[in-house]
Amino acid sequence: QVQLVESGGGLVLAGRSLRLSCAASGRTFSSYMMGWFRQAPGKEREFVAAISWSGGNTYYIDSVKGRFTISRDNAKNTVYLQMNSLKPEDTAVYYCAAKRLGSITYGGGYEYWGQGTQVTVSS
Numbered sequence: 001q002v003q004l005v006e007s008g009g010g011l012v013l014a015g016r017s018l019r020l021s022c023a024a025s026g027r028t029f030s031s032y033m034m035g036w037f038r039q040a041p042g043k044e045r046e047f048v049a050a051i052s053w054s055g056g057n058t059y060y061i062d063s064v065k066g067r068f069t070i071s072r073d074n075a076k077n078t079v080y081l082q083m084n085s086l087k088p089e090d091t092a093v094y095y096c097a098a099k100r101l102g103s104i105t106y107g108g109g110y111e112y113w114g115q116g117t118q119v120t121v122s123s
Contacts, residue, residue: 001112002026002098002111002112003024003025004022004024004096005022005114005115006116006117007023007117008117009117009119009120010120011120012086012119012120012122013123014086014087014121014122014123015086017083017084017085018083018119019081019082020081020083020117021079021080022034022036022078022079022080022081022096024078024079024098029077029098030053030074031053032053032099033050033052033053033099033104034050034051034072034097034098035047035048035098035099035104035110036048036049036050036070036081036095036096036097037094037095037096037107038090038092038093039093039095039116040091040093046061046092047107048060048064048068048081048094049061049064049068049070050105051070054074055072055074057104058104064090067083067084067086068081068082068084069081069084070082079096083119086119088121088122088123089121090119091120091121092118092119093118094117094118094119095114095115095116096113097111097112097114098112099111099112
């Protein structure tokens with residue numbers, strides 16, 4: 001069992017930055033691939049980024065490439081999403097998730113989810 005708690009969301013102006021954190025419980029954090037997802041009002045949940053167990057491999061959807069950076073600190077059981085040059089269309093509830101198997105380029109198969117943190121980008 002893994003419990004995930006996101007933090008770091010908030011209201012920011014377009015062009016500014018935010019860093020989201022996701023703290024995981026348990027001693028097997030390094031066994032899990034981690035992903036970030038987002039869901040805007042009235043839209044389906046969207047896979048945003050993922051990172052391998054070691055942190056050596058990452059994946060991003062095209063709309064955030066060059067602006068967002070996913071990273072992890074296995075010693076702290078935490079995964080991060082650094083979001084730069086934010087746009088109003090990045091407004092959503094952001095969720096982190098964990099899975100043990102599969103590819104980081106595939107948004108399915110996630111076993112554990114956090115409760116989400118709201119990110120609002122004002123123009």
